[in-house]
Amino acid sequence: xxxxxxxxxxxxxxxxxxxxxxxxxxxxxxxxxxxxxxxxxxxxxxxxxxxxxxxxxxxxxxxxxxxxxxxxxxxxxxxxxxxxxxxxxxxxxxxxxxxxxxxxxxxxxxxxxxxxxxxxxxxxxxxxxxxxxxxxxxxxxxxxxxxxxxxxxxxxxxxxxxxxxxxxxxxxxxxxxxxxxxxxxxxxxxxxxxxxxxxxxxxxxxxxxxxxxxxxxxxxxxxxxxxxxxxxxxxxxxxxxxxxxxxxxxxxxxxxxxxxxxxxxxxxxxxxxxxxxxxxxxxxxxxxxxxxxxxxxxxxxxxxxxxxxxxxxxxxxxxxxxxxxxxxxxxxxxxxxxxxxxxxxx
Amino acid sequence: xxxxxxxxxxxxxxxxxxxxxxxxxxxxxxxxxxxxxxxxxxxxxxxxxxxxxxxxxxxxxxxxxxxxxxxxxxxxxxxxxxxxxxxxxxxxxxxxxxxxxxxxxxxxxxxxxxxxxxxxxxxxxxxxxxxxxxxxxxxxxxxxxxxxxxxxxxxxxxxxxxxxxxxxxxxxxxxxxxxxxxxxxxxxxxxxxxxxxxxxxxxxxxxxxxxxxxxxxxxxxxxxxxxxxxxxxxxxxxxxxxxxxxxxxxxxxxxxxxxxxxxxxxxxxxxxxxxxxxxxxxxxxxxxxxxxxxxxxxxxxxxxxxxxxxxxxxxxxxxxxxxxxxxxxxxxxxxxxxxxxxxxxxxxxxxxxxxxxxxxxxxxxxxx
Ligand SMILES: Nc1ncnc2c1ncn2[C@@H]1O[C@H](COP(=O)(O)OP(=O)(O)O)[C@@H](O)[C@H]1O
Ligand SMILES: [Mg+2]
Numbered sequence: 174x175x176x177x178x179x180x181x182x183x184x185x186x187x188x189x190x191x192x193x194x195x196x197x198x199x200x201x202x203x204x205x206x207x208x209x210x211x212x213x214x215x216x217x218x219x220x221x222x223x224x225x226x227x228x229x230x231x232x233x234x235x236x237x238x239x240x241x242x243x244x245x246x247x248x249x250x251x252x253x254x255x256x257x258x259x260x261x262x263x264x265x266x267x268x269x270x271x272x273x274x275x276x277x278x279x280x281x282x283x284x285x286x287x288x289x290x291x292x293x294x295x296x297x298x299x300x301x302x303x304x305x306x307x308x309x310x311x312x313x314x315x316x317x318x319x320x321x322x323x324x325x326x327x328x329x330x331x332x333x334x335x336x337x338x339x340x341x342x343x344x345x346x347x348x349x350x351x352x353x354x355x356x357x358x359x360x361x362x363x364x365x366x367x368x369x370x371x372x373x374x375x376x377x378x379x380x381x382x383x384x385x386x387x388x389x390x391x392x393x394x395x396x397x398x399x400x401x402x403x404x405x406x407x408x409x410x411x412x413x414x415x416x417x418x419x420x421x422x423x424x425x426x427x428x429x430x431x432x433x434x435x436x437x438x439x440x441x442x443x444x445x446x447x448x449x450x451x452x453x454x455x456x457x458x459x460x461x462x463x464x465x466x467x468x469x470x471x472x473x474x475x476x477x478x479x480x481x482x483x484x485x486x487x488x489x490x491x492x493x494x495x496x497x498x499x500x501x502x503x504x505x506x507x508x509x510x511x512x513x514x515x516x517x518x519x
Numbered sequence: 520x521x522x523x524x525x526x527x528x529x530x531x532x533x534x535x536x537x538x539x540x541x542x543x544x545x546x547x548x549x550x551x552x553x554x555x556x557x558x559x560x561x562x563x564x565x566x567x568x569x570x571x572x573x574x575x576x577x578x579x580x581x582x583x584x585x586x587x588x589x590x591x592x593x594x595x596x597x598x599x600x601x602x603x604x605x606x607x608x609x610x611x612x613x614x615x616x617x618x619x620x621x622x623x624x625x626x627x628x629x630x631x632x633x634x635x636x637x638x639x640x641x642x643x644x645x646x647x648x649x650x651x652x653x654x655x656x657x658x659x660x661x662x663x664x665x666x667x668x669x670x671x672x673x674x675x676x677x678x679x680x681x682x683x684x685x686x687x688x689x690x691x692x693x694x695x696x697x698x699x700x701x702x703x704x705x706x707x708x709x710x711x712x713x714x715x716x717x718x719x720x721x722x723x724x725x726x727x728x729x730x731x732x733x734x735x736x737x738x739x740x741x742x743x744x745x746x747x748x749x750x751x752x753x754x755x756x757x758x759x760x761x762x763x764x765x766x767x768x769x770x771x772x773x774x775x776x777x778x779x780x781x782x783x784x785x786x787x788x789x790x791x792x793x794x795x796x797x798x799x800x801x802x803x804x805x806x807x808x809x810x811x812x813x814x815x816x817x818x819x820x821x822x823x824x825x826x827x828x829x830x831x832x833x834x835x836x837x838x839x840x841x842x843x844x845x846x847x848x849x850x851x852x853x854x855x856x857x858x859x860x861x862x863x864x865x866x867x868x869x870x871x872x873x874x875x876x877x878x879x880x881x882x883x884x885x886x887x
Contacts, residue, residue, distance in 0.1 A: 193880060227886050228876070232622055232875045232877065232886050247876055256628060266623060270537055271536060279533055280623075283530075283627035283628065283629050284627050284628050327623065
C-alpha cells in the first residue's frame with residue numbers, strides 16, 4: 174500500500190485518479206500486487222476496473238497518482254511497460270479475416286519477435302488455450318468463449334511479467350473456467366504478477382491470493398475490508414429432517430429472525446468462524462443428519478457485499494448497486510450476477 | 520531504425536490482409552481493367568479515322584492516338600484511385616477502434632508513428648494496384664508511339680504522388696474523426712472539393728468578378744460615293760475600300776486571371792500542368808495533358824482592358840500555345856506543396872489524437 178515500499182516487479186499503484194470530462198471513473202486507487210500472486214480486482218459495474226486496467230496497460234494517462242509496472246512508469250517508460258504487460262481487454266475484438274494462428278503470429282511480430290519465434294509461440298499458445306481445431310479458421314467464426322480464449326492467448330504472446338485480465342471468465346463454459354483458473358495459477362507460480370478483474374466473485378475466490386475492492390473508483394481501505402470479512406455471514410445447512418433442524422437451532426438459542434428457509438436448506442446468520450464451528454458441533458451432537466454445512470457465499474463475495482452495503486449506508490447520493498435487506502440472507506444465486514450487464518455495451 | 524521499419528512492415532501486411540485482400544477487391548480491379556480496355560479501344564478507333572498528320576492532330580504523336588490513350592488512362596487511374604483510396608483508408612483507425620483491435624495493437628511495442636505509417640502505406644499500395652492493373656494499357660499506348668519518356672515518367676510520378684495524398688488524407692481523417700462512416704464521407708468530400716470544387720469555385724469566381732473593356736477598333740469600310748457616312752455592310756462592290764474612323768467598343772470580360780490559383784489545387788490540372796509538354800510543328804500540344812496545360816496557363820494572362828484593334832493594318836496574331844506555356848507560372852509546384860501540407864497535417868493531427876497513453880479523450884470515445 175505504501176509507495177515507500179519499492180518492488181522490482183509487480184504492480185504498485187498509489188493515489189491514481191482519472192476523469193472523463195466531468196465523470197470520475199477512478200477517484201483514488203492505491204494497491205500493490207506482488208510478483209507470484211494473483212490479485213483479484215473486485216467491484217460492481219462502472220466502478221472503474223476497466224479504466225484502471227487501461228492505465229496500467231499504458232493506454233490511458235492518469236490525471237494524478239503514481240503507477241509502477243515491473244518497476245517502470247507507464248508514462249515515461251512506455252515501451253518497457255508494454256514489454257512487461259499482457260493485457261486482455263473486456264471487449265472482444267479480433268482481426269476478423271485473419272486465422273487464429275496468424276492472429277497470434279502477427280501479435281508476436283508486433284512484439285518484435287522474428288517470424289520463426291512468433292510461429293512457434295503461436296502454436297504453443299493455440300494448444301494451451303485449446304483452439305487447435307480452429308487454428309486455421311478466420312477469427313470471425315469463433316464463438317464468444319473461443320474469442321475469449323484467443324484474447325487470453327494474445328495477452329500471453331510475449332510471456333509478460335505482469336498479466337492484466339479484464340473479466341476473463343465471461344463467456345467461458347465451466348470447463349474453460351477451470352482451465353483458466355489453472356492457467357492463471359500456473360502463470361503466478363512462475364513468479365508473474367496477475368491482476369484479474371471480475372464481478373463474478375465465486376470464480377475469483379478459488380483463484381486469488383489477495384483482493385482489491387473498488388467502488389465508485391475508490392479502493393476500500395484495509396481496515397474496512399478486514400471489518401467486512403469479520404461481519405456476520407450466512408451459513409448453509411442441509412438436512413433430510415429440515416423441521417427437526419429448525420427446532421434444534423431454536424433450542425440451541427438461534428433467534429428465529431436469523432433463520433431463513435431456502436428450498437431444502439436453512440440459512441443461518443453466524444458471527445464468526447468459531448461460532449460456526451461451535452454451531453456445527455452442537456447440531457451434530459443433537460443427532461440430526463447433516464449433509465451440508467458451508468458458507469452460503471464465498472469469502473470475496475461476502476466481503477464485497479458487506480462493503481457495498483456499508484458504502485450504501487454511508488453515501489446517500491449514489492444509488493447502491495446491491496441492497497441486501499439485513500434480515501434476509503442471500504439466496505443461492507450471487508446477487509452481483511443478476512445486475513445489469515457491463516455498462517459499456519460495445 | 521530497422522526495428523522501426525520492421526514494425527511498419529508488420530502493420531502494412533496486417534492491413535493488406537485485413538482490408539484489401541478479398542474477392543470484392545479483385546472484382547473491383549477486374550471491372551477497372553474492363554473499363555480501361557473499353558476506353559483504350561474507343562480512343563484507338565477514334566484516332567484511326569484521322570489520316571496521319573491530319574488536321575488538328577499533331578504529326579508527332581497524336582495521329583496514332585498513343586498520346587491520347589496514355590493521358591486518358593492516366594486520368595482514369597487517377598479518377599478510380601481517388602475514388603477507391605478513401606474507402607480503403609477512411610476507416611483505418613476509427614474502424615479498428617470500433618472493432619476493438621486498435622487498443623490491442625497499441626498495447627504492443629508498435630508505436631503510434633509506425634501504426635499510422637503502416638496504415639498509410641497500405642492504403643497507398645492499394646490505390647497503386649490500379650496503376651499496376653492499367654500498366655498493360657499504358658505500355659500499349661507507349662508502343663503506339665509519340666509519347667516521350669519525360670511525359671510518361673512525370674505523369675506517372677505525379678499520379679503516384681496524388682494517390683498517396685488521398686490515402687494519407689483518408690488515414691488522417693480516420694484518426695481525427697470518431698465515426699467511420701463520417702470519416703469516409705469527409706474523405707470523399709475532400710476529394711470532391713479538390714477535383715470538382717476547385718473547378719466550380721474557379722468558374723464562379725471568374726463570372727462574378729468581371730471587368731469593363733473599353734476597346735478601340737478601326738475596320739475597313741466602303742467609301743461611300745455620295746459623301747454620307749460609311750457603313751460596313753452591305754458591301755458596295757463599286758465603292759473603294761477605305762479605313763474607317765476609330766470606334767469605341769465596350770464590353771465586359773470575366774476575370775479568370777484572379778482565380779487561376781484555385782485550379783492549382785486540382786489534381787487533374789496539377790498533373791497536366793506538371794508534365795513537360797511536347798509541341799507539334801504548329802507549336803500545338805500533342806496530348807491531352809498539353810491541351811489542358813495550355814488552357815489553365817492562358818487564364819493566368821490578364822485580359823487587355825483597353826485593346827486597340829486596327830484591322831486596317833496587319834494585326835499581330837496572339838501568342839501560340841508554346842509561348843503561353845513558356846511565359847506563365849508553373850502552378851503545379853505550389854499545388855503539390857499544398858497537397859503535401861494537407862496530407863501531412865491530417866496525419867499529424869491523427870497522430871496527436873491516437874497517441875497513447877491518451878490524455879484527453881474526445882467525448883464518447885472509449886479506448887477499449
Ligand atoms: N471514455 C469514457 N468516456 C466517458 N466515460 C467513461 C469512459 N470510460 C469509462 N467511463 C465511465 O467511467 C466509469 C467506470 O467505467 P469502467 O472503468 O468501464 O467500469 P468497470 O470496468 O468497473 O465496469 C463508468 O461510469 C463509465 O461510464
Ligand atoms: Mg469493465
